[in-house]
Amino acid sequence: xxxxxxxxxxxxxxxxxxxxxxxxxxxxxxxxxxxxxxxxxxxxxxxxxxxxxxxxxxxxxxxxxxxxxxxxxxxxxxxxxxxxxxxxxxxxxxxxxxxxxxxxxxxxxxxxxxxxx
Amino acid sequence: xxxxxxxxxxxxxxxxxxxxxxxxxxxxxxxxxxxxxxxxxxxxxxxxxxxxxxxxxxxxxxxxxxxxxxxxxxxxxxxxxxxxxxxxxxxxxxxxxxxxxxxxxxxxxx
Numbered sequence: 001x002x003x004x005x006x007x008x009x010x011x012x013x014x015x016x017x018x019x020x021x022x023x024x025x026x027x028x029x030x031x032x033x034x035x036x037x038x039x040x041x042x043x044x045x046x047x048x049x050x051x052x053x054x055x056x057x058x059x060x061x062x063x064x065x066x067x068x069x070x071x072x073x074x075x076x077x078x079x080x081x082x083x084x085x086x087x088x089x090x091x092x093x094x095x096x097x098x099x100x101x102x103x104x105x106x107x108x109x110x111x112x113x114x115x116x117x
Numbered sequence: 118x119x120x121x122x123x124x125x126x127x128x129x130x131x132x133x134x135x136x137x138x139x140x141x142x143x144x145x146x147x148x149x150x151x152x153x154x155x156x157x158x159x160x161x162x163x164x165x166x167x168x169x170x171x172x173x174x175x176x177x178x179x180x181x182x183x184x185x186x187x188x189x190x191x192x193x194x195x196x197x198x199x200x201x202x203x204x205x206x207x208x209x210x211x212x213x214x215x216x217x218x219x220x221x222x223x224x225x226x227x
Binding site (some may be wrong): 060 | 174213214221
């Protein structure tokens with residue numbers, strides 16, 4: 001059975017850093033385009049970043065220069081390193097497997113990141 | 118990247134049909150046949166309902182269908198059921214190799 005489980009969320013002060021993890025089972029992270037999508041409280045879904053199977057990475061303008069995406073093939077795990085966090089980064093962060101462009105066919109339950117002083 | 122434009126809410130009675138629109142621009146919806154639709158029940162993981170404008174993943178009911186004309190994509194749901202009540206989001210691939218989401222539409226089954 002395919003599954004992704006996010007972890008690493010929590011309460012962090014503005015300007016701080018946090019690393020989210022997404023452990024996959026039932027499929028290979030490195031062979032898929034893996035994405036992070038977030039949802040701020042009371043708001044809609046917002047795409048954050050993608051790491052293509054070939055290694056290319058892309059980011060939303062709102063996080064470019066502050067967030068980094070990577071993977072550990074030996075652990076079948078995707079990461080999102082979040083630096084210089086802002087209050088507006090507060091959200092549930094979902095890990096999602098990509099298939100066709102902009103089609104995310106498998107999602108985790110999400111991990112909550114709260115940026116507050 | 119700008120969010121795609123969706124109506125904030127739509128409603129319908131059981132058995133009726135509804136349509137949700139998703140309007141973009143030339144660098145996203147109008148430029149690619151890579152529009153997807155998601156159903157999101159609060160507290161749960163979003164579910165892919167339509168991809169590549171009109172394709173249904175395995176297991177998704179045929180009551181859900183997608184289409185596109187120019188810069189506007191649409192999701193149609195026929196034979197509304199109580200369990201269809203949820204938030205629905207469209208997404209599109211964009212010129213910058215990024216993804217744009219719509220603002221979301223709350224579907225209420227009366």
